[in-house]
Amino acid sequence: MQRTGLAPDKVVFVVVLKACASLAALEQGKQLHSDIIKRGFQSDVIVGSTLVDMYAKCGCTDDARELFNNMSERDVVSWNAMIAGYAQNGLGKEALALYEQMKQEGVQPDKITFVVLLKACASLAALEQGKQLHSDIIERGFQSDVIVGNTLVDMYAKCGCTEDARELFNNMSERDVVSWNAMIVGYAQNGLGKEALALYEQMKQEGVQPNKVTFTCVLSACASLAALAQGKQLHYDIIKRGFQSDVIVSSTLVDMYAKCGCTDDARELFNNMSERNVVSWSAMIAGYAQNGLGKEALALYEQMKQEGVQPDIVTFTCVLSACASLAALEQGKQLHSDIIKRGFQSDVIVGSTLIDMYAKCGCIEDARELFNYMSERNVVSWSAMIAGYAQNGLGKEALALYEQMKQEGVQPDNVTFTCVLSACAHSRLVDEGRYVFDSMCKDHDVTPTKEHYACMVDLLVRAGCWADAELFINKMPIQPDSVVWMTLLGAARNHGHVEIGRRAFDLVVKLEPKNAAPYVLLSNIYATAGRKDELAKIRNEMKDVGVKKIPGCSWIEVDNQVHTFVVGDATQPQSKEILADLDRLAGLMEEAGYIPDLSFVLDDVEDEEKEKALCKHSEKLAIAFGLISTPPGTTIRIKKNLQVCGDCHNATKIISKIVRREIIVMDANRSHHFKDGFCSCRDYW
Secondary structure, eight states: OOTTTTTOHHHHHHHHHHHHHHTTOOHHHHHHHHHHHHHTTTTTTHHHHHHHHHHHHHTTTTHHHHHHHOOOOHHHHHHHHHHHHHHHHHHHHHHHHHHHHHHHTOOOOOOOHHHHHHHHHHHHTOHHHHHHHHHHHHHHTTTTTTHHHHHHHHHHTTTTTTHHHHEEEOOOOOOOOHHHHHHHHHHHHHHHHHOOOOOHHHHHHHTOOHHHHHHHHHHHHHHHOOHHHHHHHHHHHHHTTOOOOHHHHHHHHHHHHTTTOOOHHHHHHHHHHHOOOHHHHHHEEEEEHHHTTTHHHHHHHHHHTTTTTOHHHHHHHHHHHHHHHOOOOOHHHHHHHHHHTTTTTTOOOHHHHHHHHHHTTTHHHHHHHHHHHHOOOHHHHHHHHHHHHHTOEEEEEEHHHHHHHTTTTOOEEEEEEEEHHHHHHHHHHHHHHHHHHHHHHHHHHOOOHHHHHHHHHHHHHHOOOOHHHHHHHHHHHHOOEEEEEOOOHHHHHHHOOHHHHHHHHHHHHHOOOOOOOOOOHHHHHHHHHHHHHHHHHHHHHHHHTTTOOOOOEEEEEETEEEEEEEEEOOOOHHHHHHHHHHHHHHHHHHHOOOOGGGOOOOOOOHHHHHHHHHHTTTHHHHHHHHHHHHHHTTTEEEEEOOOOHHHHHHHHHHHHHHHHOEEEEOOHHHHHHHTTTTTTTTOOO
16 A cells, blocks of 8 residues: 555554554554654544554553553543553553543543453452442443443452352343353352353253353363263264364363373374364373373373474473373473473473472472572462472471461462471471461461361371371361371371271271272281281272272383383383392392381282292382493482382382482382482381
8 A cells, every 4th residue: 555655544554553463563563653653643542542552462561551641632442442451461450550540530431441340350350349340330331231241250250259150140131152151161160060061051951052162161160070971962062063173172172081081082082183283282291191191191292393383381381290290300301491492481380390390300409499590489389399398208398498488478378288288297297287287277367178187197197196196087177088097097007007907998998999099008907917817808808899909000211211110010121131130139138138028918829929029019120120221320210100118118228228329219109219228208108
């Protein structure tokens, strides 16, 4: 147009500025601004409002505000543009402050003003301001507008007031699919998955046609409940409505199947998607990681890179979690490098997940260094570092960091307290743990959950305070769950308390009759106590109930490859060399005073066979593989899916001294750092 010599008018500038805003094309927008000044349109209120909108949508809120302040004339559209600019850039407080100024200057808000401000309140969970806006909306007569009504429902739900949201929803004179979606999302985001599914059924009964947003919300509710049957019905509805090829819907289906434990179904869906984006890849990677399939998650990440798909923040957090689950330190370090290349190192979520990964790989000093250099820290970051100390048995360091957290004005949450109490339990800090637990309600207005009660029971029984533990359980305001009784049962095994173990076992199996863990723990107790008849009886009970022990599985990373070992594994290419090295070590261990603890073999076989079985525990196989596959002096890192057994714990202490290496074993409960014949847990585990 310019080349033809035609002079643009203000309508042209308004349209092209909107194009720049939609593209976040700041440089072209600035050039247009210059052209507008040359043409003398800068004082036009419509052009000025559109300029404010363009700068805000390009992320330049300071420039937008300067323009807004200098406008010779402003109307409601100008105010809306600036308020929306703040809200869209995560500056909700500034948006609300500008609304107050707008009212003081006598400018009448319209429904767009209220919709934008309600979204700002929702993002801030600013309930009181939201209620004031609700009052203003009624005063202005906008309460019957369906768009305003939908945004009110969304605001109340995002502020956690689902009952108020539902009352508003029920009283709406007009509802569209967005209204239903807002209420369904509200339930799903507040952990009320059943209510979300029930509302979806009501929606169908009332003849309202769901759209793809509806399906993604209801699928998320199914995923949170692991409601596979309803998820499959939704899948059928999606196909019927023709949404199966939509990349967002398909990605949410992948997530739902994975969260319901159906990773094969999720992968089949993923493979058959006609279009995949970074969300699709992240959903499948997360699915593998959440289901304990870390190797598959890492392999899929490599495939993702090969196909040229750029990972985002969510991808990195998922893959880092997979590395942590396998103690795959080298691959975790490579990911750290990729994160720096992508410019995500300053993101607080990525930083917190990196801390978790390093801590779970036994590198607590690296985790702390990362924590110290974070440009931004939130409660998740502090909790991740405290959890890292807890996992590595550094209770005093965890408590010191907790105190620092409070001094810096960061409010601890449920997760923080779980981490601190766990740290106290693993370090025999009984008085400190009691103090922290008591302070939850008194000082921080945090109501203890079943996880906190289980941590307290763990703290007491580990320290041998059995009477205190029993009194604590009896005084609990909530019914003890299987975690509490399993904690008691595990401690009974460690301390050899047969009768307490039996009572705890009976209570666990009432709640979880198909869980193999209590049978294994009680069997260990009977075996240690030499009660062969009871041991035989509990074995028979396991067979009758159809419960099978989860096989021990260990992982070790060598040369950027994760190798898996299961108990009794003889399928590895280097199995002969591994067993030969174990035989060599057995002789040296015997000379060093090692005596196998046969109580950890539950099979009714001769002692010689029991000794052979102990030699083939997964962590011992992984250690031997590490010894023959890495240079002398290299630290060996093992991840195990179960708690390390007492025999392997004693054996690894002796092996660390014989081979003069540090061996770190991350089991289901904590990390054990073995060096020079000692373990960091000081045999308190």
